[in-house]
Amino acid sequence: MTRPLPTEEFTPREGGIAARASALAGRNPFLDALNPEQRAAVETIDGPLLVLAGAGTGKTRVLTTRIAHILASAKARPWEILAVTFTNKAAREMRERVETLAGPGAEALQWLGTFHAISAKILRRHAELVGLKSNFTILDTDDQIRLLKQVLQAENVDDKRWPPRALAHQIDAWKNRGLSPAQVPAGEARSFADGKGGKLYALYQERLKALNAVDFGDLLLEALRLFRENADVLDDYRQRFRYILVDEYQDTNTAQYLWLRLIAQGRHNVCCVGDDDQSVYGWRGAEVENILRFEKDFPGAKIVRLERNYRSTGHILAAASHLIAHNEGRLGKTLFTEGADGDKPTVTGVWDSEEEARAIGEDIEQLQRKGQDLDEVAILVRASFQMREFEDRFITLGLPYRVIGGPRFYERLEIRDALAYLRCVAQPFDDLAFERIVNTPKRGLGDATLQVLHDYSRQASVPLTQAARVLVETEELKPKPRATLRNLMADFDRWRGLIDTTPQNELAELVLDESGYTQMWRDDKTPEAAGRLENLKELVRAMEEFPDLAGFLEHVSLVMETDEAADQRRVSIMTLHGAKGLEFETVYLPGWEEGLFPHQRSLDDNGRAGLEEERRLAYVGVTRAKRRLKIFFATNRRIHGLWQSTIPSRFLDELPASDVEVTEAAGASQYGSYGVSRFANMDSYGSSYSTPGWKRAQATRESARESGPAARRRAPLTIQGEVLAKSTSSSRFAVGVRVFHQKFGPGTVAAVDGNKLSVDFDKAGRKMVLESFVEQG
């Protein structure tokens, strides 16, 4: 049995968690709640351990219990545990759950956080060792893009042909792989902007250093460099972290992997928890291989598989397992449940996305009448554009919903502006923030003025704000802008003087008012203005909780989210990616059509690997459901503004027929004649998937298989291909001809553009439709 650590060894602040945990160690009540595999994962404390945790097998429980167990057995004190997650949400949850297990005081787990937050914390302590000052700024994507734009312009690169976004993406990819400018393979470095890629990356890094700034990728990369170049620092952290835990290990990118390996090779007490079947972030650098090669990196590693599923009913689990079995290169797990089979998941074909929303809306209303809690209902989509249709429908129905993962609070224009003001106050040389607000609200400091500032700044190698201070004293600027700029600089000095004496929220209010920023929105007559003012108020309110301005700004740059009040029970609408780690009684999965899911881009860009990642995404979707799972596909969907006919997703075919029920849409019958006729052959369809669309899908896939990857890539498009082939043949229709469209009814052709027709529909007005969708009327 483990030796309880005397409480005296803890400072009073940590006493709570540790004392309580030690007291519990004798009885180990939290261990009793685990199954044998979970228990093995929790009790195997020393040495490397990989926990392969299938969906719904109690992964978080294992992680949190493990922490509680380490504390209870006095193997480490809270600040000697490094626990890494991917999202702030996951970190918060873990902290809360450890607290529930081991009592209050979980804040003593000061090294529980995201890779980025922990890196930032380490970097601030040793900033000077990597050429930064400890108050460095963390740039977000927007700052990053603006900076890159400047770099591109300075290098005379046509930013039309080589957009800053693309460069940002490329640099990000390099950073994800742990590559500094010098380490980028020569071939790749040349791939951007006619061979300038590597140089641009290097210049960008230089600019960051000059600004005393880092981007997100740098947080990891610079920490890595810090460790590599300072053995003593590395050693210190290796000693400090007695136990290391990593959540969602399948999502680590190379930089994170190197970071982790470096630290973990000290004491080798590293526990990674992950599920290769749920790796869906390959597109942002995650390397599933990290999980596959764990044993190689940590010889003697133990592996524990968690396969007992506590979440879903038998049929749902069977559907998920059967689906994911189509992937190659898995570590392979067989999930099982001892629970009931439950209802079979359903697959429903609908005419178009509108009907899809209608059918799902009605279905939810029905469940609601039966007492279903709306918080336990979710609609999981592949792409966010799908959300709108559901929102529209739910507004009409008066069905409460929440969209998760929409535009985030701190990314809103007005919030970013306000933050830029605060950054200027807190960080006098924050040029990017300064540039953002120097002429917001408009005060006559436009491009011309800024150009003068920039010129001087570059030539004298001083920050923009410094340049401003110098130039207000000279004749370089015209009198009016000069006076304005002088006033602005004086304002900033004044606000800065208040930092230590004024609470940060009051200071923020003052800055926003005195700068004229609030007034700008009060004068704005657009409908959004009121909401923006609300958001500004919310921002000021949110600041209260922080110790000071700097603390608040650090939070904002690392945690781009705010907690949403759980005021009402609502249906959740979110992307499949956003749903990872969550569970719901009832899950709707709309849009299972070729091209959308699996997404065409995924297939085009990454071939088989792309398809497998899409399949894992499908698996994630299916395994979110506890009791009810309802999958939909539409025969028609509007893509880039054009109605296109679609074919059912190949993933439908990969569901086990015996565990899935094919049903008719609830709302189909009320939706006019074609809706019904469309599904008149539902019976035969139901058992054999024998609709024309389905057969076409099969045929397409067959031919794709035979003719290799290139053809496969094009294959799903062929059906659309023939109708999309523009200008190959003249249209069957002429202007003035009467036509009939299945969706819009009768109309008159107004214009012909290749195979696209503009038709004035009698009821629906003018629409652009594809020729093949109308009949001579």
Add this chain to the structure above:
DNA sequence: GGGTGTCTGCTTTTT
């Protein structure tokens, strides 16, 4: 410096 017209591109998105 601000407003209007035109062009482009278009998954997922955390930190």
Add this chain to the structure above:
DNA sequence: GCAGACACCC
């Protein structure tokens, strides 16, 4: 089909 970026004009 629509938003966002940019160029051009006033």
